[in-house]
Amino acid sequence: MAALEVSELSHSFGSLDVLSDISLRVGQGEFVSIVGPSGSGKSTLFHLVGGLLKPTAGKISIGGEDAVGRRGLIGYMPQAPALMPWRTIEDNVVLARELGGVRKKEARGLAREWLSKVGLDGFARSYPHQLSGGMQQRVAFLRALLADKELICLDEPFSALDAMLRAEMHRWLLDIWEQNRRSILFVTHSIEEALLLSDSVYVFTRRPATVLERVEVPFDRPRRDEVVDDPTFIRLRRRLTDLLTASPR
Known part of the structure; x- marks a missing residue:
């Protein structure tokens, strides 16, 4: 298939x-x-x-x-990262999971696990403007990945x-x-x-x-x-x- x-x-x-x-x-x-x-x-x-x-x-x-x-x-990743500036990095990453009904605590735990895997350990509580362009792209891809499609x-x-x-x-x-x-x-x-x-x-x-x-x-x-x-x-x-x-x- x-x-x-x-x-x-x-x-x-x-x-x-x-x-x-x-x-x-x-x-x-x-x-x-x-x-x-x-x-x-x-x-x-x-x-x-x-x-x-x-x-x-x-x-x-x-x-x-x-x-x-x-x-x-x-899962979708556009040309620009399109991160929500008022949400922390972990909250941007888990957005699709939240919309899908996953509990926020569970979704955040998964986000932190993956942020560590993609080299963004320590940035979970940061905001998009505090990250470089490449780091923002990683977050955008991770958001698409964790949409679980x-x-x-x-x-x-x-x-x-x-x-x-x-x-x-x-x-x-x-x-x-x-x-x-x-x-x-x-x-x-x-x-x-x-x-x-x-x-x-x-x-x-x-x-x-x-x-x-x-x-x-x-x-x-x-x-x-x-x-x-x-x-x-x-x-x-x-x-x-x-x-x-x-x-x-």
Whole structure:
């Protein structure tokens, strides 16, 4: 059973066609990325998967069940951390658990356990403005992780970070994901990022977006930074670059 199955999905905003006949799959425990030109509807796809929008046509199933228009089935991390400034770090982390009816004491205990695992031990009672950008991103991912959903959607979570911090976050994300193995759908503009993190990559065309190609990433896990120097990695990066360059308008 797939964590996510999208079949022949299309969506329009009035006369503006955004997605056209999109089909993709995220298996249990898979890390799948989407790359495509700016404005190609990648974030719209997330809104459809998350139930915030209903598609013009097509099907969405999560865990084998119809998910069209149904909210609360995924963990979600947006581009910006979107932490609530009036809540402490532990209270931000446990928000989804609280909304799900888990007792606050129990949820906070879980938050502190995971904050320690992700290198934020001692920051449970801090507030978002007291943390660096990278630390805030860790909190946002942890909030998505502790939503306790099989599928987590990550929408360009590292796009605003500088190159060094972005590389650090890649290592951190892979380490945490290796321990947990949730199913992840990841949107990025970075081909190298997609290849470094993913099991497979879907290449979208320009709007209205279709799937131009699905590319398998053949590297073993655990995966480390040195893979970017592998000749196969370099060939795949060139392949994806060529596909995006040739993407039909």
